[in-house]
Amino acid sequence: MCYAIPGRIESIENKTVVVDYFGEKKKAYNELDGLAIGDYIYAQGGYAIQKIPEDEAKSILAVWRETFFELQEVDLKLSRLDLNQQSVPAGFLKVLDKAAEGRKLTKDELLLLMKGKSQPALKLLFKTANFLRQKHHKNSCCVHGIIEISNDCRANCGYCGIAAGNQNINRYRLSGEQILEAARQAIEIHGFKALVLQSAEDSGYDIKELAEIIRKIKANWPALIFISFGEVGLDNLRILYDAGARGLLLRFETSNPQLYREVTAGKELTSRIAHLKRAYQLGYLVITGGLIGLPGQTEEDLLNDILLTKELHAEMYSFGPFIPHPQTPLAGYPSASVETVLKVSAISRIVDAANAKILVTTALETLDPAARREALLSGANSVMLNVTPLEYRPFYNIYPARAHETESIETQISDTIGLLMSLGRSPTDLSV
């Protein structure tokens, strides 16, 4: 099973290659040696990651050719937009009309959308986001894998079940060999082209050790590697980049500095933002976003979170619902609603229509398994599958009863592909 369609190189200029996918031209940054015009490659997140033999590429493309255009038809049908809706308040409709035309909305207009409550209005908001997603990204949907390498955390975020203060969980830390084996299986056996290595803020790993692991993955298997190790320090970001990491997943959780301080036991938002800015300067693809439904968070806070995500040049938006964990200080607060998460997804798409990849988080699926489909129809175009070894997955319980905790990788893949196909989406990463 492939999660990327091979493309043929049309031209090369310095480090940039132009790749043809069934007539569509996309640019990719090249760090591979010896590429020539006419070669076939896989690209992920705008990076050329693997050259593949012409025969192999042609046979994969032959299988894909018909399916590719059929899927695009299905997606096009599902993303049609009719703004002629009497049941939606006129002011709300006017803002959606402006968004659908691709005009920039003011903050007040975005806030009006965020405060929308009526079902017809929200339905139309979600449809507008889906229309914009299709217009700018066609039917591509990236499928990344994530390996949770450690749940041993030195931090004490009040919303997190694996925070240092929770004495009631089993801690684990995968060894270098275990991480390499999990990466091998994900890339070599299951065909993932992009992998996130995620851990709690674990002082038990030395930065050189993490860099060596990344270097070994890059030397052995073709994949785009994202790191998600929390705040590793600005200089260490460079060490990990030099080792081959090309993406950073680090949520700022909330753009409200006071709320951030309250829910992270006194940490400063400025430090997190500094990491995100340095990562972008270094050339990392940035995945960031926030937690939806934190106690005391306002609708304006949520809108500011979306705007900050854009300001930080996010390649991918990651917004998940707050779900209370019983062994945390925030145990007594309610979960965010699916509706609010869908609103954030849709407004993110409107704010950054042409560029954003928007992730459907596992936390949203935990709230409601059907919400993954709804999110994909509300502006989202990215999913992550958990490829952590099964025996460790239950221990990364940042919130309880996480979706896919006991599902094999094969089951997750077949369910995801089935869902994406039913929506006319290609499980690929063609966007640049």
Ligand code: SF4
């Ligand atoms: S959110 Fe991250 S940094 Fe905070 S306690 Fe949980 S694992 Fe640690």
